[in-house]
Amino acid sequence: MRPIIELHDVSLRQGGLTRLAGLDLAVEEGEVLALLGHNGAGKTTTMKLILGLLTPSAGRLEVLGGRPDGRHAAVLRRHLGYLPENVSFYEQLTGREVLHFFARLKRAAAGQAEELLERVGLATAAGRRVKTYSKGMRQRLGLAQALLGAPRLLLLDEPTTGLDPAATRDFYDTVRELGERGCTVLLSSHVLPGVEPYIDRALILGDGHRLALGSLDGLRTEAALPLTIRARGRLADRDWRTTWEDARIVARPLNGHEVSLSVPAECKLAVLRRLTAIPGVEDIELQPPSLETLYAHFSRLGTRERRGDAP
Ligand SMILES: Nc1ncnc2c1ncn2[C@@H]1O[C@H](COP(=O)(O)OP(=O)(O)OP(=O)(O)O)[C@@H](O)[C@H]1O
Numbered sequence: 001m002r003p004i005i006e007l008h009d010v011s012l013r014q015g016g017l018t019r020l021a022g023l024d025l026a027v028e029e030g031e032v033l034a035l036l037g038h039n040g041a042g043k044t045t046t047m048k049l050i051l052g053l054l055t056p057s058a059g060r061l062e063v064l065g066g067r068p069d070g071r072h073a074a075v076l077r078r079h080l081g082y083l084p085e086n087v088s089f090y091e092q093l094t095g096r097e098v099l100h101f102f103a104r105l106k107r108a109a110a111g112q113a114e115e116l117l118e119r120v121g122l123a124t125a126a127g128r129r130v131k132t133y134s135k136g137m138r139q140r141l142g143l144a145q146a147l148l149g150a151p152r153l154l155l156l157d158e159p160t161t162g163l164d165p166a167a168t169r170d171f172y173d174t175v176r177e178l179g180e181r182g183c184t185v186l187l188s189s190h191v192l193p194g195v196e197p198y199i200d201r202a203l204i205l206g207d208g209h210r211l212a213l214g215s216l217d218g219l220r221t222e223a224a225l226p227l228t229i230r231a232r233g234r235l236a237d238r239d240w241r242t243t244w245e246d247a248r249i250v251a252r253p254l255n256g257h258e259v260s261l262s263v264p265a266e267c268k269l270a271v272l273r274r275l276t277a278i279p280g281v282e283d284i285e286l287q288p289p290s291l292e293t294l295y296a297h298f299s300r301l302g303t304r305e306r307r308g309d310a311p
Pocket residue numbers: 014017018019037038039040041042043044045046085
C-alpha cells in the first residue's frame with residue numbers, strides 16, 4: 001500500500017530564507033508521527049505544505065495519492081482534519097454553534113457535531129459561549145472541529161500547548177484511539193514529556209533540516225547514548241567510583257542509599273550482573289534515554305554539523 005504522505009527531497013525557499021531543506025518522509029496509514037523541533041525549525045511549514053497551503057520550491061510531495069496544491073486539493077479537504085497552532089473561534093458563538101458551523105462547511109452531518117462534543121468532553125458546556133471557555137476547552141473544541149467528517153489524516157499543530165497534564169493525557173488518548181482506527185496523525189510538539197507512549201515515530205527538525213527520523217527504539221540505537229541505571233539499598237559503605245573497570249561507566253552517588261550510573265548500552269548486562277551480586281543492593285531501575293534526551297542529542301549534533309564543528 002502507498003504511504004498516506006510522501007515527501008521526496010522537498011524544499012521551501014522564500015527570499016533568502018530556507019524554511020525546509022530537502023526533506024524526505026513517508027508516513028503510513030494509521031501511523032502517529034511527532035514533528036519535533038525548536039522555534040522556527042520547520043514544523044508548521046511541513047504541515048502547511050502537506051495541507052497545500054504552501055507549495056514546495058523543489059521536490060515532490062503527495063498526500064493521499066495526489067499533489068495537495070493541485071486539483072486533488074478538493075478531495076483532500078474532505079479527508080483531512082487540521083488543528084492550527086493558535087486556534088480561535090467566534091467568541092460570541094456557543095461551542096455547539098461553532099461545531100455546527102464547521103460541520104456545514106465540511107458538509108458533515110449535524111448529528112456528528114453532537115457526537116464529537118460528547119467525545120471531547122464538551123457536551124455539558126456545548127451551550128456556553130466560547131468566550132467563557134478555558135484554554136483546554138478551546139483546544140478540545142479545536143480537536144472536535146478537526147475530527148468532523150471522519151478524516152483519514154489529522155494534522156495537529158502544537159495541540160497540547162497550555163493544557164494541564166490531565167487534559168494532555170486525555171488529548172493523547174484520543175490521538176491513540178484515532179491511530180488505532182487507521183487515521184494517520186501528525187502532531188507537532190515542543191512539549192516532549194508525556195508524548196512518548198502515544199507516537200510510533202518522531203521526526204526531529206532543526207533549521208528546516210531533518211536531523212533524525214525513527215521510532216523511539218530506532219532513535220535510541222542511532223544515538224547510542226548511555227542509559228541510566230539506578231541502584232537503591234544500603235549503599236553508604238562502598239566507593240562507587242572504583243567499582244568499575246570501564247572508565248565509560250560513570251557513578252554518581254545520590255545519597256547513602258541511592259546511586260545513579262551512566263552506562264554504555266553494551267555494558268548493561270555486565271553492570272546488572274555486578275550490581276545484583278553486591279550486598280546491600282535491594283532494587284535496580286533501568287532508564288533508557290528519554291525522547292527529551294534524544295531530542296537534545298540530535299539537535300546538538302545538527303547544530304554542530306551545520307556550523308562545521310568537530311564532534
Ligand atoms: N509566513 C512566513 N513567511 C516567511 N517565512 C516564514 C513564515 N512563517 C514562518 N517562516 C519562517 O520559516 C521557518 C520555519 O518556520 P515554522 O513556522 O515552520 O517553524 P516551527 O517549527 O513551526 O516553529 P514554532 O515552534 O515557533 O511554531 C522559520 O525560519 C520562520 O521564520
